[in-house]
Amino acid sequence: MTITRADVDSAAARIAGRFRRTPLAVIEPGGLFGASWLKCEYMQHTGSFKARGALNRVLAAQQAGELDPAVGVVAASxxxxxxxxxxxxxxxxxxxxxxxxxxxxxxxxxxxxxxGARVEQHGTEYAMAYEAAVKRAADTGAVYCHAYDQPEMVAGAGTIGLELLADLPDGFDTVLVAVGGGGLMAGVAAALAGRARVVGVEPVHAPTLHAALAAGRPVDVAVSGIAADSLGARRLGDIGYAVAVQTGVRSVLVTDDDIIAARRTLWAQRRIVLEHGAAAALAALTSGAYRPGDGERVVLVACGANTDPSDL
Structure with a gap:
């Protein structure tokens, strides 16, 4: 199972006018350790990139006649x-x-x-909540919205890549994105295939992409650490793995201390508050886990801001 640029284009048409086209901030030369631009997706509806894919999933189900308006949708997250x-x-x-x-x-x-959602808390990890949600969808006939491994979800996230292509007509070389289940990485990589490289950044305590690439398939990993609330998937999605292999996505790993330092650096330098998972992309640069080459034009995707700022 995979997606292509055509799927991303379809998603963009379907959700047009229902989401925010987030700004691209230019970073002064020498700022933020080698990045050239910051894609401010933390300004998206609900505070993260996920709104794009969710809108695409729900609208697609409505258009296909799969969505019972009395039962609605179920998700785990x-x-x-x-x-x-x-x-x-x-x-x-x-x-x-x-x-x-x-x-x-x-x-x-x-x-x-x-x-307005009904919230059910179940288990101590995402995987446990996921099992309960899938059962509820099967029992009730609700449309299940996977957090990261459905074509509509991934293609919706990929519309970020389309905006980068439109906003940077002179081109860019590399996009750094945080990876949990791989939906954002896969969507952006599919949108940018043949145009720019995508590098997935993962916490050492939740290395789903790193482990999948090493094993030649998605495998379960132990999950813990500071970013587990948003990058806490046990396994890379099948779509994420397929797109990563097809487009040559590589993985770099960062520590919890790297992520904490990067998050504080972004606040100190730009007065931007990100959640720990979203700060992982910057941590690749501030820690040296990813070192841009001379003249390399790098985009950082700042993908979520649902956090408590009191610990900055």
């Missing part, structure tokens, strides 16, 4: 995907039930309820 599905469901006028692990940040749970 460490937080951000659930927020996106709740937003998409509200936008499309259908109910949403979101399963989250008991470890989900309180700020995300509160936002889910504010968006």
């Amino acid at each position: 460490g937080g951000n995907a659930g927020l996106a599905v709740a937003y998409a469901a509200r936008t499309c006028g259908v109910p949403a039930t979101v399963f989250v692990p008991e470890t989900a940040p309180a700020v995300k749970v509160a936002k889910l309820r504010h968006l």
Whole structure:
């Protein structure tokens, strides 16, 4: 199972006018350790890129006649995907039930309820919430919205890549994205295939892409660490793996300390507050895990801001 640029183009047409085209900030020479631009996706509806894919998934199900408006949609999430599905469901006028692990940040749970979703907390990891959500969808006939491994979800995330191509007509070389289940990485890589390289950045305590590339297939990994609430998938998605192999995505690993330092650096230098998972992309540069070549034009995707800023 995979997606292509055509799927991303279709997603862009389907969700047009329902999401924010987020700004691209130019970074002064020498700033942020080698990056040239910051894609400000933390300004998206619900505070993360996930709104794009969720809108595409729900709208596609509606158009196909698969969505019972009385039953609605079900999702499992460490937080951000659930927020996106709740937003998409509200936008499309259908109910949403979101399963989250008991470890989900309180700020995300509160936002889910504010968006009108029914919240069910189950287990201590995303995988446990996922199992409960899949069962609920099977029992009720609700449309299941996977956090990262459905074509519509991935293609929606890929619309970020289309915006980069439009906003940077003179080109760019590399895009750094955080990886959990791989939906963002795969969508952007599919959109940019043949135009720019994509580098996936992962916490050492949740290396789904790194492990999959080493094993030649998605495999389960142990999950822990500072970014587990948003990058806490146990296994890379099948779509993520297929696109990564097809387009040559590589993985770099960063530590919890790297992520914490990068998040604080972004606040100190740009007054931007990101969640730890979203700061992983910057951590690749600040830690030296990824070193751009001379003249390399690098885009950082700042993909989520649903966090508690009190620990900055």
